[in-house]
Amino acid sequence: MTQEEFGDYGGRHVPEPLREPLEQLAEAYDEVSETDEFQTELRALLEEFAGRPTPIYHARNLSERYGAEIYLKREDLLHGGAHKINNVLGQGLLAKKAGRTRLIAETGAGQHGVATAMAGALLDLETEVYMGKKDVQRQEMNVFRMRLMGAEVNEVTRGGEGLADAVDAALEDFAENVDDTHYLVGSVVGPDPFPRMVRDFQSVIGEEAREQFIERTGELPDAAVACVGGGSNAIGLFHAFRDDDVAFYGAEGGGKGADTEKHAAPLAEGTDDVIHGMKTRVIDEDVEVHSVSAGLDYPGVGPEHAMYRAVGRCEYTGITDDEALAAFRELSEAEGIVPALESSHGVARALQLAEESDHETILVNLSGRGDKDMETAAEQFDLS
Known part of the structure; x- marks a missing residue:
């Protein structure tokens, strides 16, 4: 699917190095997500874990x-x-089946970061979370929760030190480590397939x-x-x-x-x-x-x-x-x-x-x- 699903909006407006990884992710999602095996595993996690x-x-x-x-x-x-746990379990399970060994994520309020840390611990995946400095300061308890579950929290000090800057840092990490890393986007944002994938989960x-x-x-x-x-x-x-x-x-x-x-x-x-x-x-x-x-x-x-x-x-x-x-x-x-x-x-x-x-x-x-x-x-x- 392309941006036509959202009228004039959406698409993949990304640098060349990210185009092939995103296409591979879209193909993997479309192929794996509708299988009975994936849906059965995800349903069990949503019921028993979430x-x-x-x-x-x-x-x-x-x-x-x-x-x-x-x-x-x-x-x-x-x-x-x-609600963040719904999405991270879906994406985390997809990453595991695609052979990825590392999760990265951005977070603002910390809830997506905490949920990603939970999924990383559950699925035995290395986890790093990017979070703006001002959000680290006002969400100290969530930062502690992430670290308690084994995630590394990277404090972002560029720009306005907020969520948008954390997204920028995570995208840069993803571009440099596409072979072993899944960028677990926390909302219905970013290039395709993330908006429709997160929506579905x-x-x-x-x-x-x-x-x-x-x-x-x-x-x-x-x-x-x-x-x-x-x-x-x-x-x-x-x-x-x-x-x-x-x-x-x-x-x-x-x-x-x-x-x-x-x-x-x-x-x-x-x-x-x-x-x-x-x-x-x-x-x-x-x-x-x-x-x-x-x-x-x-x-x-x-x-x-x-x-x-x-x-x-x-x-x-x-x-x-x-x-x-x-x-x-x-x-x-x-x-x-x-x-x-x-x-x-x-x-x-x-x-x-x-x-x-x-x-x-x-x-x-x-x-x-x-x-x-x-x-x-x-x-x-x-x-x-």
């Missing part, structure tokens, strides 16, 4: 408070605390949720909502509903607000451009990429999301830091569920929709739990 299926949860207190029936897809209950979220919602309510939700950084948890939820009459809403990192030029909302505020091997929506150069949640702190987005925006299939909105923090606290107090700050952006958008729209049922992907964000939250709230 803890699938995850339930949907009716947030009754929030529903009563906001006047719409709000349901949460509980990816926060997975091993590692986030994350689509288990929506497949489960669709079946569960129908079984629970007898119908489909009016709306599906998820946070969007690179966009894997959102595409994972949306994919199963793509042909249904279900409205899609993506919540990006609105940062300090649009008028401050400090945000991470390329779909709502960016332009078309090429970044990290793909054509997609990218934040303008004069904007400082910022979000209170490290996992949304990325200047681009997956090309499938760019296509969804272009054809009007999904509405994307920037959620400010303050709005996300308010939703973080409200879900914690109302339901006893502490979400990741990334997921809090999706919760915030769902609460807005409950107040402002005619949607009677809203399904939110709770993509991760907030353990990793306690220090950040404690700096924001005085609970004494």
Whole structure:
């Protein structure tokens, strides 16, 4: 497949040394991923190691408070605390079958890095993770978890010392070590086949949720909502509903607000451009990429999301830091569920929709739990 799958977006905009390895990866993925053997092994890992299926949860207190029936897809209950494990188990197993002995990955909030370290330990693969210096500082516990499981964490000090810089460093490593290394991309970003490969491994979220919602309510939700950084948890939820009459809403990192030029909302505020091997929506150069949640702190987005925006299939909105923090606290107090700050952006958008729209049922992907964000939250709230 080529960029035509995502309309004008996607493709393989990479230097010559990476073209053949990416073509080999695409062929291996297309050949291996649909075999009964691979699917059986992956299904067993997802159930026995990751803890699938995850339930949907009716947030009754929030529903009563906001006047719409709000349901949460509980990816926060997975091993590692986030949806990231779905993808790393799929890619890790593929790398193992392709004879690779080493995994590399980039990470922002640390959840993908932790999940990659888990897969590396489980599958006995050498693992290195690239992480921007500012993210290392605000996610120290996740750095410790990665190292505890045997992964080497490389602190990236170039550029803005964030997720985009970690991606650059990982791509350089991959280009130099293609013979024995698999670059385990953490979201639906990068050159083909990564966007569709990660989507396929994350689509288990929506497949489960669709079946569960129908079984629970007898119908489909009016709306599906998820946070969007690179966009894997959102595409994972949306994919199963793509042909249904279900409205899609993506919540990006609105940062300090649009008028401050400090945000991470390329779909709502960016332009078309090429970044990290793909054509997609990218934040303008004069904007400082910022979000209170490290996992949304990325200047681009997956090309499938760019296509969804272009054809009007999904509405994307920037959620400010303050709005996300308010939703973080409200879900914690109302339901006893502490979400990741990334997921809090999706919760915030769902609460807005409950107040402002005619949607009677809203399904939110709770993509991760907030353990990793306690220090950040404690700096924001005085609970004494």
